[in-house]
Amino acid sequence: MIAYTIRRVLIAIPTLLIVLTITFVLIRIAPGDPAEVRLGDYASKEAVEALRREMGLDKSMWSQYLDTLNGLLQGNFGRSMVNGRPISQDLRRSLPYTVELTLVGIIFGAVFGIPTGVYTALKRNTLADYMGRTLSLGGLSFPTFYLGILLMLAFAIKIPMFPVVGGGDIHNLRSNLYHLFLPGLTLGLIMTAYVTRMARSSVLNILNEDYVRTARAKGLTERKVIYVHLLRNALLPIIALIGVYSIVLIGGSVMVEIVFSRPGLGKMMIGALKQRDYTTLQAVMITFTSFVILINLITDLTYGLIDPRVRYK
Amino acid sequence: MKQPSMRRKILRTFLRNRTSIIGACISMAMLSIAILAPWISPYDPLRQNVYYRLTPPERSHPLGTDEYGRDVLSRIFAGARISFIVGMASMAFGMIIGTAMGMIGGYAGGKLETALMRILDILMSFPDEVFGVMVMIVLGPGLENVIIAITVLMIPRFARMGHAPTLAIKEVDYIASAKSIGASDSRIIIRHILPNIFGEILVMGTLWLGTAIRLEASLSFLGVGVPPPTPTLGNMVRVGVDFLAVAPWVSVFAGLAILISIFGFNLLGDGLRDITDPKLYAR
Numbered sequence: 001m002i003a004y005t006i007r008r009v010l011i012a013i014p015t016l017l018i019v020l021t022i023t024f025v026l027i028r029i030a031p032g033d034p035a036e037v038r039l040g041d042y043a044s045k046e047a048v049e050a051l052r053r054e055m056g057l058d059k060s061m062w063s064q065y066l067d068t069l070n071g072l073l074q075g076n077f078g079r080s081m082v083n084g085r086p087i088s089q090d091l092r093r094s095l096p097y098t099v100e101l102t103l104v105g106i107i108f109g110a111v112f113g114i115p116t117g118v119y120t121a122l123k124r125n126t127l128a129d130y131m132g133r134t135l136s137l138g139g140l141s142f143p144t145f146y147l148g149i150l151l152m153l154a155f156a157i158k159i160p161m162f163p164v165v166g167g168g169d170i171h172n173l174r175s176n177l178y179h180l181f182l183p184g185l186t187l188g189l190i191m192t193a194y195v196t197r198m199a200r201s202s203v204l205n206i207l208n209e210d211y212v213r214t215a216r217a218k219g220l221t222e223r224k225v226i227y228v229h230l231l232r233n234a235l236l237p238i239i240a241l242i243g244v245y246s247i248v249l250i251g252g253s254v255m256v257e258i259v260f261s262r263p264g265l266g267k268m269m270i271g272a273l274k275q276r277d278y279t280t281l282q283a284v285m286i287t288f289t290s291f292v293i294l295i296n297l298i299t300d301l302t303y304g305l306i307d308p309r310v311r312y313k
Numbered sequence: 314m315k316q317p318s319m320r321r322k323i324l325r326t327f328l329r330n331r332t333s334i335i336g337a338c339i340s341m342a343m344l345s346i347a348i349l350a351p352w353i354s355p356y357d358p359l360r361q362n363v364y365y366r367l368t369p370p371e372r373s374h375p376l377g378t379d380e381y382g383r384d385v386l387s388r389i390f391a392g393a394r395i396s397f398i399v400g401m402a403s404m405a406f407g408m409i410i411g412t413a414m415g416m417i418g419g420y421a422g423g424k425l426e427t428a429l430m431r432i433l434d435i436l437m438s439f440p441d442e443v444f445g446v447m448v449m450i451v452l453g454p455g456l457e458n459v460i461i462a463i464t465v466l467m468i469p470r471f472a473r474m475g476h477a478p479t480l481a482i483k484e485v486d487y488i489a490s491a492k493s494i495g496a497s498d499s500r501i502i503i504r505h506i507l508p509n510i511f512g513e514i515l516v517m518g519t520l521w522l523g524t525a526i527r528l529e530a531s532l533s534f535l536g537v538g539v540p541p542p543t544p545t546l547g548n549m550v551r552v553g554v555d556f557l558a559v560a561p562w563v564s565v566f567a568g569l570a571i572l573i574s575i576f577g578f579n580l581l582g583d584g585l586r587d588i589t590d591p592k593l594y595a596r
Contacts, residue, residue: 018435023447030451137583141576143527143547145534146568149554153565157558251440255531259554269443270535273450285443292438 001304005297012293016286020072023285024065027278033057034081034276055081068282077283082275087283090268095287097167097264100176102253102291104184106242109191114238116192117199118231124204132196139193144252148186148259155182165261183260187252194245195238202237206230236307243299246292333584339577343570346390347397354387358544367560377562379552385563389570392546395456395539396574400526402460407467407525408518412510414468415475416502420483430476433469441466441524442531449537456539463528467521474517478510520582523575530571546571 035051036043052058056067071078077087120132156164168179206212207230215229216222254266261267265284272280346353355375362382370377376385414433418426436444445462452458482488483506491501532538533547541548546567553564 015435015438019438022435026447026451031453137579138576141523141527141572141579143530143534143568143571143575145531146550146572149550149557149564149568153557153561157561247438247440251442254440254442255534258535270446273446274536288440288443289438 001301005301008297008300012290015293016289019285019289020068020282021065023282024068024278025061027273027276027281028061028064030276032276034278037275037277038082068279072286078279080272080277080280082272082277082280087280090280091265091283091287094263094265094268096170097262098253098257098266100180101183101187101256101262101264102249104180105187105191105249105253106246106295108184108188109195110242112188113192113195114199114235117196117238118203118226118234120196121200121203121207122226124200133200136193136196136200139190140197142190142193144186144190144255145259147189148183148256151182151186152259167260167262167264179260179262183256183262186259187249187256190252191245191249194248195242198241198245199234199238202241203230203234205237206234209233232306236303239299239302239306243296246295249295250288250292331584333581333588336577336580336582336584339573340581343393343574343577344397347394350390350394354384354390356384356387358383358387358391359542360384367556367563369560370562376566377560379549379563380556380560385549385566388544388549389546389567392544392549392567393570393574395543395545396526396529396571399456399459399463399529399539400522400574403463403467403529404518404522404525406460406464407521408471408514410464411468411471412475412507412514415472416479416506416510418472419476419479420498420502420506426476429472433472436465437469441528442535445528445532446535446537449532454537454540456543459529459532459538462532463525466528467525470517470521471514474514475510478513479506482506482509516582516585518582519578519585523578523582526571526574526578 033052035048035055035057039048039051049058056064059067068078077091079086080090116132116136120129123129152164156162162182163179166179168175168177170176211233212225212229215225220228253264254269256262257264257266258270265287269281269284269288271277272284360383362378365374365378365382367380368374368378368382374384374386376389378384379388414429418429439447445466448462448465449458452461479502488501488505491505496505529538529545530547530550533545534551536548536551538547539545549567550564550571553560553562553567557564
């Protein structure tokens with residue numbers, strides 16, 4: 001398993017490199033650059049040129065790329081091109097907000113989505129099933145930002161129970177949870193819709209398996225069939241799909257952070273994109289991609305705990 | 314396990330069809346609004362009226378007015394038009410380009426296929442919203458550019474849809490027969506492989522039309538979509554957030570229009586998928 005983990009981490013390196021390259025090229029061919037943004041519309045051409053030189057933007061794309069790679073190999077993200085602070089410092093400050101939000105989203109989604117999905121599959125074609133399916137399809141149709149705004153309107157403005165915006169103090173548990181509640185609920189509800197659907201179809205697939213029929217034929221109680229034979233096998237594809245939906249999770253967390261002005265990675269990324277903060281954007285994209293790779297690795301390793309047939313070679 | 318009775322089977326089929334019928338009705342209603350917007354709008358969506366700023370819903374303005382006194386209902390009609398233009402165009406272009414890429418890659422095989430699918434995999438490892446914003450920032454704002462950006466996001470999905478079945482179908486005997494009587498590669502792809510996967514692709518296209526509309530809304534919500542003064546639903550939601558405490562109707566109704574449009578296509582696509590999937594009938 002350790003060898004497997006190491007190999008997976010090694011395979012991730014080219015992926016990270018390609019993501020970095022795509023980001024690097026796209027943001028640089030976009031009109032405008034950080035020197036113009038920093039000096040504003042009325043700056044003289046000479047001033048912009050001077051700042052460009054200072055930032056190293058007058059060098060060729062290729063040598064900038066090599067500089068970036070060189071910095072990354074030394075574990076150094078460099079400094080922000082807009083505010084001049086070391087990026088690692090900003091990342092350390094933002095990362096916890098995004099990590100806690102996505103964790104809440106994925107756990108909420110699993111805790112509510114898996115039982116609902118399993119239940120509606122077992123009770124399929126009943127009223128409960130149709131209601132569950134319609135609700136989860138409704139959840140899939142909800143733009144994340146709209147759900148966030150509705151919850152904000154209901155529980156922060158009409159009934160002022162929770163704060164409208166902000167991330168709270170990450171070191172103060174109370175303030176942190178208080179600010180996390182509505183964003184977490186938004187992302188959690190969206191994830192629940194996804195998880196419910198895949199849990200339902202995964203159980204439906206297994207209901208037709210031979211071993212379920214055998215278990216029933218040998219006279220096991222329905223309880224035993226469900227808990228021992230069905231659930232354990234159904235969990236596997238569900239966990240795999242949670243890995244697949246980590247993209248949806250990250251995309252959702254970006255929108256949620258924008259709606260609730262949480263100072264997380266998503267907000268950092270959109271800010272960096274709009275201000276053409278090349279270095280910050282590259283660092284955030286690498287962090288996001290590593291995050292997705294990590295979630296996928298964890299889900300793959302969880303496989304082995306649930307299914308003894310899986311061997312890591 | 315109890316076998317479902319005939320009556321239940323009929324009921325089930327009916328209910329399945331009902332889902333798609335409801336979905337079709339919602340989609341057609343929203344589509345008609347989008348098409349007829351210029352004729353059915355009570356007001357000019359751009360006309361400002363300082364005396365009617367942030368007016369709550371009332372008889373003359375059924376969904377209220379925004380911060381410039383513009384009629385929210387008329388703006389939603391106009392915004393729905395943009396959503397549908399972007400959604401349908403980008404879905405159609407994505408379908409044509411993506412399916413073609415997937416099928417050609419799957420049919421040709423070899424290095425081309427490996428490289429193509431690897432690139433598409435990596436494009437899909439970016440969250441849609443993130444990659445969409447990046448492409449929009451490169452292209453700059455504008456209706457055509459939003460269509461291009463969302464087309465770029467749609468291509469990998471359709472390419473995967475076209476790729477996997479092509480791999481399986483190209484091994485089948487009738488493809489070998491077609492080849493032996495001298496059919497060209499393009500003829501085989503268009504006449505012999507495409508008809509097999511076309512239904513499935515249309516069904517997924519319906520579902521992804523909802524996705525395309527959601528992406529258009531997300532991009533305009535993030536401020537990188539079709540620029541103002543053209544009304545877009547996402548932008549209305551975004552601007553309305555600033556007035557959420559005093560005038561929630563702007564965001565709420567604009568968002569509701571997005572939600573209903575997407576929900577309609579999702580219901581329709583989901584129903585169609587159930588009806589066209591023979592495996593599900595067996596259950």
